[in-house]
Amino acid sequence: MELICPAGTPAAFREAVEAGADAVYCGFRDETNARNFPGLNFSRPELKQAIAYAKARGVQTFVALNTFMRAGDEDIWYRGAADAVAAGADALILADFGLMAHVAEHYPEQRLHVSVQASASNPDAINFLVEAFNARRVVLPRTLTIADIARIARQIRCEVEVFVFGGLCVMAEGRCSLSSYATAKSPNMNGVCSPASHVRYVAEGHDLVSKLGDYTINRFPEGEAAGYPTLCKGRFDLASTHAYAFEDPVSLDVMNEIDALTQAGVTALKIEGRQRGKAYVAEAVSTLRKALSATPQERTRLLTRLEALSEGGKTTTGAYEKRWR
């Protein structure tokens, strides 16, 4: 089982390699990847150095070019693909069919991975991408149960990678325009969701109100820790009751299901968090690396340590369990 680890900076990249990653994924410092946040990501020389550093230690590098090409500006994405291939990337993680077609045609030897942003959630969808673009691996959307994953893995002709730890999209990935509805910036087009540029915290009496664009996303009474206003994890008014309409501010943790995922035919486990600091990456990667080879009891003890790292200190197994629906 491979452990696929995030890196938003060269420093986090080195931490991930040292902590036991089998592969590190990262992106360029522009709108070609879905973590296009200020102060994050890699310049061309940084990527080249990072790949060399990883290769020398037997670790692979995957480069995410997983936003959708803006009409008229396709060259930005095509140049990203060319530079990632030239730098020696072991795989490109892609979401846009147009970009997949370009890579399959111009770099037929390059490993192509289907990004979670492509939203390939069933065997026919995945086999379409395998046949059309020779995709070698699919990162499955976080909409499936472990039983679904096992069934799908039997019917497809490529490897399966799944998210096991970190941020959790509630909506089918790559199919969500909630962010651009409120802020004009979306994951698909701009590589951002609920961008910091549109976030405000406003004191109202004893409450702290978090806003995204013109909309209140949450209200925290004195004493409650204020979270980041990610749109789908906000508190809303639904038929006059106040509740987290879509999902609580939680993050994903299915590491306790490693054995079931292995049996389901999963090749690689992915940790979310390119926006997190190097200390987080070091701690998450080293602990999950140990958990992979630990006994079940030992694993539970190791994973408890990670709870402090999670959003709001709370985790969920998300769609991997049927009851979540």
Added chain:
Amino acid sequence: MRMATLTLGPVYFLWDGPKWRDFYKKIAHEAPIARVVIGETICSKRNHFTAPYMEEVIVHLERAGKEVILSSPALVTLERESRLMRELIGEATRKVEANDLSALHLLAGKPHVIGPLVNVYNAATAKLLAARGAETICLPPELPFSSVEKIAAITGGADYEIFAFGRVPLAISARCAHARAKGAVKDNCRFVCGDEPDGLAVKTLDRQPFLTLNGVQTLSHSCQSLIGETADLTDAGIARFRLSPQDCDMSAVATLYRAVLDGAMEAGAAAERLEALYPAAPLSNGFHYAREGAAWIAKARTGQHQANS
């Protein structure tokens, strides 16, 4: 240039069978609509509500001269849903609209239509889909006009459609927020989404209307309308304008759009009439102008755009 036509998108909401049938009968007799996309798109659990009326409705629409396209599911995760998709496409005697990648696989080489829920953000993708048999591509509602005109400039493949009326489909999930809002879960939902034929309002804690739940789908609170932008869109090569059914007089909505397309009514006046026809939601067109989707950009007579979000 060929005269632009109107397409009626699938009813995204859960309407009971007789309401659904009567809606389409009225469309057949009254609405200046060329093409009707029909069939459950959002939740595979709902199929039995409309299935008994499907054949009757299709016959009615076709006798009235409408072209009927069969919609297909937007999110396919279960084995049962994969099977339904294969049956739908395998047995279809009419063109099918794809809303998920699985349909693209199964429709390869057959003439078909691409719905607004498939990610087509550039000409490279549009060309690829056209080469596989797509004859019409309804572009994603999130696309700004600057992208629409570049994609629509590609000729010789598919024709292009734009999402011109209706609450905007913004997201879909494996989880049913609508059922959860009513204390149920997806697998035991008792079809509570049917209680709101125009969706369940999600307001902010300040009671500002924001989003709309429709089962596993999340739509905008506002109603996207590009009735003021039809001239620019037809000039750019858009051949079809999609009207997405809301719980209002859709025949009258279609008549308004037709009048504007024919130059028989001024767009500003038509927008005012539209607000009266569908008072449940404010109009928006922000996506078209690369603004937040909820914004409404009023087009002044001088041609200047004035922000009024």
